[in-house]
Amino acid sequence: MSLRGDGPVEELAIPSGTTVEEHDLVVDGDVLVGGQSTVELGVRGRNVAIGERVNVANDIEAEGDCRLDTWCSVDGNVLVGEDAYIGERVTVTGHLMVSGDLDIGDDVTIEDGFEANGWIVIRNPVPTIVFYFIVLSQLLRVDETDAADELAAALADGDDVRDPLLVPRSAEISDDAWRVSTPATVGDDCRLHGNLRAESIQVGERNEVFGSLRARDDVTVGADTVIHGDVTTRGGTVTIEADARILGDVSAGDLVVYDGAEIQGTLRARGEMKLIQEANRGTEDEGGVESGDPDDTADGDTDPDGDTDPNDDEDSEPDDGADSDEGANPDDGSASGEDGESDDDPAGEETGSDDDSEPGAAPVDASVAEATGETATVEPDTGTGAADSVDREP
Template sequence: MAVRRDPLDELVVPAGTEAKEVALETDGDVLIGARSTVEFGVRGRNVLAGENVEFGGDIEAGGDCRLDMWCDVADNVLVGQDAYIGERVHIGGELKVAGDLDIGDDVDIEEGFEANGWIVIRNPMPTIVFLFVYLKHLLLIGEEDTAQRLISELVDEEEGDEPDVEPLVIPRNATVGDDAWRVSTPATIGAGCRLHGNVRAETIEVGDDCNIFGSLRARGDVAVGDGVRIHGDLTTRDGDVVVGADARVLGDVSCRDLELGPDAEVDGSIRASGEITMGTTERERE
């Protein structure tokens, strides 16, 4: 059954993700489209990257790691299960694999590699990375039975494994770093995230209780959940802005229509070409 849209056409940051000084950490999988730059290291369950992706730090994968051709990793790659390394990949540190290693031609690993399982030197099929992406996203559109049958062919699941969680998805041609998260697609940030950097996207949706140390800028609509803190401006070129209850924007807001939830605060100036509506608390309604 066809997926309704390309799953790499959106930046998805799952709930609880943290961007720390040296690494982007999440409990689930990390899926990265081709020709993207991730200035952090990455820590997740399975880490999968398309061709020509650059990493600015270590990769730590509790499960599998799959890097397509021409990827560049600045430091170490540590893999808890199996690794699939495409041709002409460069790793600036060492590669350690607890399981099997499937490695392509002309791979440059500056500090050597070791694997506890089988080592096969060949060119792993690049399409397996994106096949895995589509399979994981079948879960998100409700095709659980189809996804389960197909995923079982790629991932060995043992009794007692943790249930699937939403993956961190970075779309093609994106730049993710401490200074900015730049994508030309919609962006969805789950609840309870702590991110550093200005977010630039087509549209932006931020879940409850997030802390964003940077500004938000979009062409279209921006929605900020309850209890969110935005340490910067919130602007949109052609869209509306919704700021949830008890949220705070420590900067300016510029938009078309603006909706402020109960106890929401904007520390800077407000520039709205359309309507401004403000929610009321239960006490005020009484």
């Protein structure tokens, strides 16, 4: 695969689980480096593809295939687990060892010699992806769909699909800094060395970066991530997720910090600064639907849950017009106290206050009323009857 020109690599993508060990960049999946880049680290991955005019300052170890495009230079050894494709005018200062076939171009310099267990073809190699497309197209043209399926399965090798390490064109990667002119994305569970410089930066969860983050646009630091340095953006938004740790200063246009984040340095924001507490949102929402105070329930025409009962037939309580005895039984025909009231009057005429009473409310049992915060009451008789027979105090 030729990586000259802009190509498909439009961002720095560091997959999950990537680590920097000693002076090597270790990846579980494939490694794809764009043209005219400088990598001052060794590279270890499954399949390694290096674009044209790329300088690699240490060894390259590939479990699968390895391709070095034209004018590449490797300051170290190249160890390949399967097949190797070496383009024209490639320079390897160390040893080249290939377990499979070796396809090598013209004017290649290998200072310490090479070994290959398979076929050795000296020519300008055809790009691998082009060769695969040619074979598949020919098989499909002659209706050999079964053979095409077998070839596709062989190319996949039955392995799980893993995200590759993508390095864009003209990138600089070293122990000191990772510099790209494109957006940068870091997966989860990574351990990186060096300051990260990009157009925008998005760091996943549970990472540890021994360096600072600087971008022109937005910067996002995921949960449980530790940044051993400053986080800076010129005019974008810096977002610090929960439980993230920044061992330095934070400077941004707008700043969003979630609850639980730890920032040991200073916070600077030219625009808005937001502190978000997600845990309190649900509590506030639940508190908004709670019932009112029991005293308010007792004064109004509401049930203990704070809702008005439209099926009540009698007044709930008079306030000041009549003082009924606390032990009055609404089932009896009369009640003792200052104002006796009859239970048989269908008119439901109120004698209490005008603010809380409602005509047609059913009498409430005193024992139940004490439990619910309401006061028992009975309805007065408008005629001459039980109300006249009640003994009154002089």
